[in-house]
Amino acid sequence: xxxxxxxxxxxxxxxxxxxxxxxxxxxxxxxxxxxxxxxxxxxxxxxxxxxxxxxxxxxxxxxxxxxxxxxxxxxxxxxxxxxxxxxxxxxxxxxxxxxxxxxxxxxxxxxxxxxxxxxxxxxxxxxxxxxxxxxxxxxxxxxxxxxxxxxxxxxxxxxxxxxxxxxxxxxxxxxxxxxxxxxxxxxxxxxxxxxxxxxxxxxxxxxxxxxxxxxxxxxxxxxxxxxxxxxxxxxxxxxxxxxxxxxxxxxxxxxxxxxxxxxxxxxxxxxxxxxxxxxxxxxxxxxxxxxxxxxxxxxxxxxxxxxxxxxxxxxxxxxxxxxxxxxxxxxxxxxxxxxxxxxxxxxxxxxxxxxxxxxxxxxxxx
Ligand code: M6R
Numbered sequence: 001x002x003x004x005x006x007x008x009x010x011x012x013x014x015x016x017x018x019x020x021x022x023x024x025x026x027x028x029x030x031x032x033x034x035x036x037x038x039x040x041x042x043x044x045x046x047x048x049x050x051x052x053x054x055x056x057x058x059x060x061x062x063x064x065x066x067x068x069x070x071x072x073x074x075x076x077x078x079x080x081x082x083x084x085x086x087x088x089x090x091x092x093x094x095x096x097x098x099x100x101x102x103x104x105x106x107x108x109x110x111x112x113x114x115x116x117x118x119x120x121x122x123x124x125x126x127x128x129x130x131x132x133x134x135x136x137x138x139x140x141x142x143x144x145x146x147x148x149x150x151x152x153x154x155x156x157x158x159x160x161x162x163x164x165x166x167x168x169x170x171x172x173x174x175x176x177x178x179x180x181x182x183x184x185x186x187x188x189x190x191x192x193x194x195x196x197x198x199x200x201x202x203x204x205x206x207x208x209x210x211x212x213x214x215x216x217x218x219x220x221x222x223x224x225x226x227x228x229x230x231x232x233x234x235x236x237x238x239x240x241x242x243x244x245x246x247x248x249x250x251x252x253x254x255x256x257x258x259x260x261x262x263x264x265x266x267x268x269x270x271x272x273x274x275x276x277x278x279x280x281x282x283x284x285x286x287x288x289x290x291x292x293x294x295x296x297x298x299x300x301x302x303x304x305x306x307x308x309x310x311x312x313x314x315x316x317x318x319x320x321x322x323x324x325x326x327x328x329x330x331x332x333x334x335x336x337x338x339x340x341x342x343x344x345x346x347x348x349x350x351x352x353x354x355x356x357x358x359x360x361x362x363x364x365x366x
Pocket of ligand 1: 059061110113156157362
């Protein structure tokens with residue numbers, strides 16, 4: 001059942017190219033220039049009436065929602081807030097009939113997410129669900145459902161569900177942009193064409209799987225480390241940090257790189273590992289200067305950059321590169337090395353990778 005892999009988590013990491021392809025599936029038209037989301041039944045008028053978007057989820061799905069916020073704001077130019085479901089419900093959110101609420105849940109059964117969905121509906125908002133389980137509670141109660149075709153995810157640590165949620169957000173963001181006319185058709189076609197390249201690029205990353213094993217073995221001997229990045233790199237840093245904590249039990253913190261000097265820099269001392277994501281072209285210089293700040297305090301820096309960007313090599317102790325793509329699409333690639341890092345670190349520490357302590361796959365209680 002593990003198809004020759006030692007753990008479900010590793011199998012699911014390696015299933016990602018297929019999950020991307022299946023989730024894009026027939027949702028890209030034959031010309032390869034447009035998205036077709038027949039499952040979304042909103043009329044053009046309804047789409048045009050959206051004044052704000054709320055994205056609600058828990059854990060890893062929440063991290064996908066943080067990327068979703070950037071995707072929708074960039075493509076559709078509608079303001080988006082992303083909230084943790086257990087917080088959203090209790091903060092009297094301003095939900096109007098012109099609010100579009102997107103709930104994201106792999107299982108479709110997470111209690112807090114489901115309760116947030118019900119609250120949104122009670123306030124008259126339209127609800128779109130992004131879920132991996134057809135017929136789940138979330139799928140049944142939402143107005144529109146975008147299924148992520150990742151296939152069953154068994155490992156408690158979510159991997160292919162997260163990345164297929166990202167794909168669903170790209171598709172939905174493009175759909176909104178097409179309907180609203182918020183982007184030129186040419187630009188949309190260029191994003192679609194890059195989107196189609198992602199599965200092959202993930203395959204390239206997975207081919208260097210062993211390199212991430214060495215990296216994880218170095219990290220596994222530490223009890224405390226940092227992930228830093230800016231913009232979407234920060235959103236991915238949050239997911240990388242959660243994954244590492246969840247299965248390796250190593251404490252880590254994800255920090256927006258530019259915010260370090262407002263307090264957290266005090267924790268950087270000789271030998272503290274810092275994993276720095278410098279993928280975003282437009283933020284590269286800024287991130288490099290933040291890397292220099294931690295290096296100057298003795299941090300040991302592992303850098304992650306896009307192929308062809310050679311500058312990072314000089315600023316860090318070790319560097320890993322991933323294939324180049326549009327900055328907006330990069331989370332769908334940059335998270336993969338971080339998943340492998342968490343997997344191999346958990347393995348190096350002798351933990352039960354697929355069933356980490358204290359956690360359940362589906363959290364159906366508040
Ligand atoms: O099924 P859901 O997507 O609603 O689950 C949400 C979280 O419980 C889940 O993503 C959790 O954070 C994962 N174990 C993280 O790997």
